Amino acid sequence: MQEPYPLDAEAVRADFPILERKVGGDVTVPGEGEGDTTPLVYLDNAATSHTPEQVVGAIADYYRSYNSNVHRGIHQLSQEASTAYEHAHDRVAEFVGAEGREEVVFTKNTTEAENLVAYAWGLNELGPEDNVVLTEMEHHASLVTWQQIGKKTGAGVRFVRVDDDGRLDMDHARELVDDDTAMANVVHVSNTLGTVNPVAEFADLVHDHDGLIFVDGAQSVPHMPVDVQAIDADFFAFSGHKMCGPTGIGVLYGKQHLLEEMQPYLYGGEMIRKVTFEDSEWEDLPWKFEAGTPVIAQGIALHAAIDYLEDLGMENVHAHEQLLAEYAYDELTAYDDVDIYGPPGDDRAGLVAFNVDGVHAHDLSSILNDHGVAVRAGDHCTQPLHDKLGVPASARASFYIYNTREEIDELVEAVDDARQLFA
Numbered sequence: 104m105q106e107p108y109p110l111d112a113e114a115v116r117a118d119f120p121i122l123e124r125k126v127g128g129d130v131t132v133p134g135e136g137e138g139d140t141t142p143l144v145y146l147d148n149a150a151t152s153h154t155p156e157q158v159v160g161a162i163a164d165y166y167r168s169y170n171s172n173v174h175r176g177i178h179q180l181s182q183e184a185s186t187a188y189e190h191a192h193d194r195v196a197e198f199v200g201a202e203g204r205e206e207v208v209f210t211k212n213t214t215e216a217e218n219l220v221a222y223a224w225g226l227n228e229l230g231p232e233d234n235v236v237l238t239e240m241e242h243h244a245s246l247v248t249w250q251q252i253g254k255k256t257g258a259g260v261r262f263v264r265v266d267d268d269g270r271l272d273m274d275h276a277r278e279l280v281d282d283d284t285a286m287a288n289v290v291h292v293s294n295t296l297g298t299v300n301p302v303a304e305f306a307d308l309v310h311d312h313d314g315l316i317f318v319d320g321a322q323s324v325p326h327m328p329v330d331v332q333a334i335d336a337d338f339f340a341f342s343g344h345k346m347c348g349p350t351g352i353g354v355l356y357g358k359q360h361l362l363e364e365m366q367p368y369l370y371g372g373e374m375i376r377k378v379t380f381e382d383s384e385w386e387d388l389p390w391k392f393e394a395g396t397p398v399i400a401q402g403i404a405l406h407a408a409i410d411y412l413e414d415l416g417m418e419n420v421h422a423h424e425q426l427l428a429e430y431a432y433d434e435l436t437a438y439d440d441v442d443i444y445g446p447p448g449d450d451r452a453g454l455v456a457f458n459v460d461g462v463h464a465h466d467l468s469s470i471l472n473d474h475g476v477a478v479r480a481g482d483h484c485t486q487p488l489h490d491k492l493g494v495p496a497s498a499r500a501s502f503y504i505y506n507t508r509e510e511i512d513e514l515v516e517a518v519d520d521a522r523q524l525f526a
Contacts, residue, residue: 108426108508109419116505118155118411121145126475141475144510149294149322149454149501150479151344154408158347161407165400173399174373174390184399191402192389198409199320199339200330201356205388208355208362209398213321214244216340216355217288219392220317221252223368224361225286231257233285236309238263238271238300239491240293243484245319249288258285265491269296269445276308284314291323292452295485295499296445297428299323299452306335315361321345325412326453326503327421331356343401347504348408352401355392362388369394412504420504424453427502427511431455434515440522444492454501456483459518462525464496470524471498474517 116122122145128138145153165187171180173188192204201207210216229235235249239262253260261279264272271289280287287309292299302318309316317338323329325346331339336356343352357365367374367385371394377384385391412420432448432455435441440460445451459467468480479499482489489495500514 106426108423110415110423110504112423112505112507115415118157119153119505120156121153122505126477127473141473144474144476144513146500146502146506146510146514147477147479148503148506149345149483149499151350152325152347152503153505154349155347155411157411158349158404158407162349162400162404165403170400172396187403187406188397188399191406194406194409195354198413199324199341199354199356200332202332202359205359206356206362208357208389208392209402210340210353210355211351211398212344212353213242213319213340213342214248214353216338216353217244217248217317217319219355219368220338220357220365221248223365223392225249225252225258226256227366229253229256229258229285232283234259234261234281234283236261236263236276236279236284236287236314238289239265240269240271240296240298240300240485240488241288241290242294242319242321243486244321245288245290245317246487249286265296265298265488269293269298271298271300271305273301273304273308276305280308280312280314282312284309284312286315286317288317288319290319290321291329292320292326293445293485293488294322294454295456295483295488295497297451297454297456298445299450302336303334306337310335322452322454326424328417337361343405343408346408347411348405349401352398352405354405359388362392367391367394371395373397415504423504424502424506425449425451427506427508428453428455430508431500431502431511431514434511435518438519438522441518444497453503454499456497456499458494458497459522459525462521464494464498466525467498467518467521470521471514471517474513474520476500476514476517478514 124135125139127141169183171184173185192207196207263276306316315337318336320341324341339356344350374394376386429448443457464480
């Protein structure tokens with residue numbers, strides 16, 4: 104028997120009308136239509152979560168009531184938009200434990216945040232004598248970015264091994280991190296294995312060698328309490344669309360002294376204080392890194408998404424997802440021809456990546472889709488990790504605040520049907 108679920112998922116689902124729709128019709132025509140008769144079971148939350156009515160309302164209210172550009176007008180609408188946009192930075196800072204809005208830069212996603220630091224810091228600070236330490240479970244957003252910066256600067260790139268249980272080999276990490284390690288980039292929660300990495304321990308290791316650490320929090324901030332100061336991350340990034348917010352907004356947290364030392368990544372309007380024909384002076388943080396018209400509506404909506412999640416309680420969110428993951432793990436491992444990647448069900452975040460023997464992940468996903476079950480199939484932007492696992496792809500079911508045990512049962516039933524079909 105599992106312990107009681109801390110969230111009333113049925114009550115939460117009432118805030119997400121999309122979960123009531125049916126699927127199965129013509130995919131070239133967006134929205135429910137003719138042929139859509141199968142209830143949706145949405146288990147692709149690691150890619151994108153859904154957006155509650157409260158957040159949709161915040162977006163609509165901005166466009167209906169005070170739509171205007173920020174920091175550029177004296178008129179009332181611009182002042183209202185500027186205030187709301189600035190307060191969004193304050194709310195994010197509070198949510199992740201930053202010291203203030205100066206440490207919160209809005210980007211369009213986690214990938215852009217990674218690139219911002221890699222180009223604004225990495226190109227200027229790295230050289231052939233330096234190395235960057237990553238892990239074998241990194242998302243392409245960090246792996247490819249630092250790989251390419253290494254090629255441009257001559258810096259070496261090293262990878263901490265993942266052991267057979269899907270955990271980081273911290274003994275290997277202690278071998279790789281040395282006094283020439285300028286940067287380490289570590290994913291907080293693996294989007295394939297579900298592993299929750301010891302990022303605070305990793306930060307201590309890197310700082311003992313006077314290096315910096317960038318933590319990829321795309322799969323942690325939406326699902327559990329996070330305190331960037333407790334972790335002692337130098338940089339930390341996440342995306343709004345995975346945490347009940349809109350697409351098109353990400354967050355880069357950076358320690359203020361580091362952001363002040365860095366040069367801008369993009370140039371243009373908004374991020375300047377003074378411009379002459381000969382030179383320019385940059386605006387204060389965080390606007391120095393937000394060139395052009397920024398993500399105004401998205402930032403305001405992210406504020407609303409954080410309010411929504413905190414009303415539920417991030418401890419409750421985390422516990423709810425862990426129980427779902429443990430249940431899914433236990434149910435799927437009952438089949439001896441189902442392979443699950445990563446740690447045991449009671450020691451993982453809210454996702455399960457798996458394969459059925461003899462069934463390609465894409466075929467498996469297609470069969471699940473016939474049952475209305477939406478999962479992701481592919482390498483999940485972790486091709487090198489899948490190479491290490493010895494599989495070209497996997498199916499991934501990922502859970503969130505509105506998912507239920509009954510939906511896990513639907514998943515397992517659909518997987519069983521796929522097993523029987525390919526038997």
